[in-house]
Amino acid sequence: AQTVTQSQPEMSVQEAETVTLSCTYDTSENNYYLFWYKQPPSRQMILVIRQEAYKQQNATENRFSVNFQKAAKSFSLKISDSQLGDTAMYFCAFMRRGGLTFGKGTHLIIQP
Amino acid sequence: DSGVTQTPKHLITATGQRVTLRCSPRSGDLSVYWYQQSLDQGLQFLIQYYNGEERAKGNILERFSAQQFPDLHSELNLSSLELGDSALYFCASSVQSSGVNTGELFFGEGSRLTVL
Numbered sequence: 663a664q665t666v667t668q669s670q671p672e673m674s675v676q677e678a679e680t681v682t683l684s685c686t687y688d689t690s691e692n693n694y695y696l697f698w699y700k701q702p703p704s705r706q707m708i709l710v711i712r713q714e715a716y717k718q719q720n721a722t723e724n725r726f727s728v729n730f731q732k733a734a735k736s737f738s739l740k741i742s743d744s745q746l747g748d749t750a751m752y753f754c755a756f757m758r759r760g761g762l763t764f765g766k767g768t769h770l771i772i773q774p
Numbered sequence: 775d776s777g778v779t780q781t782p783k784h785l786i787t788a789t790g791q792r793v794t795l796r797c798s799p800r801s802g803d804l805s806v807y808w809y810q811q812s813l814d815q816g817l818q819f820l821i822q823y824y825n826g827e828e829r830a831k832g833n834i835l836e837r838f839s840a841q842q843f844p845d846l847h848s849e850l851n852l853s854s855l856e857l858g859d860s861a862l863y864f865c866a867s868s869v870q871s872s873g874v875n876t877g878e879l880f881f882g883e884g885s886r887l888t889v890l
Contacts, residue, residue, distance in 0.1 A: 697878075704883075705862065705883060705884050706776070706881065706883055707864065707866070707879075707881035708881075709878045709879070712878065753817065761807050761809070761819030761820075761821075761822055761830060761832055762807075762809075762817075762819060762879060763819065764816060764817035765816075766816045767816065767817075
């Protein structure tokens with residue numbers, strides 16, 4: 663079975679700072695896909711970034727980047743120049759056949 | 775706006791009752807997924823349909839059932855409701871030709887179910 667672990671239930675940083683959210687996962691698969699989703703107070707689930715396991719290069723989307731360590735089964739999200747609108751729950755997720763398996767989430771609070 | 779529409783947005787009902795949640799996927803998306811989000815269990819995958827056929831099943835109770843219709847909309851039926859079924863139910867869709875879904879899932883805004 664696949665499991666996804668997010669060890670930080672809540673984090674708080676000042677606006678403009680850089681923050682890293684951690685995620686580890688467990689799988690016996692070799693080819694899979696990893697995601698970070700954001701859930702703001704509106705409840706909408708929004709894709710932040712996606713990583714394909716066979717790609718060694720870390721994915722980047724504007725201020726968001728990942729540090730993907732396949733051997734360590736680690737998939738952390740770095741948010742640079744954090745903004746107030748980044749305040750949300752962040753979920754790490756693992757995808758193979760069937761649905762996404764989500765971690766418990768990290769509540770990120772950006773302080774003004 | 776993700777393009778995925780869920781109705782109703784809020785629903786309050788009593789224990790023992792039955793409800794139906796509806797989902798319209800994005801135009802062109804063949805796959806529909808249902809997820810349950812509760813405080814104690816987090817986000818749990820329930821079931822996936824692809825072009826009308828059940829494709830994968832997760833932690834879905836026997837009291838729950840789903841189907842995907844020829845027009846690709848999907849319904850999740852919850853029966854003999856219990857207090858613990860109170861949760862946010864998400865529908866998501868994706869384009870999937872076959873096999874493993876490699877792309878983004880587009881989520882609806884969810885249906886908030888409260889069982890009293």
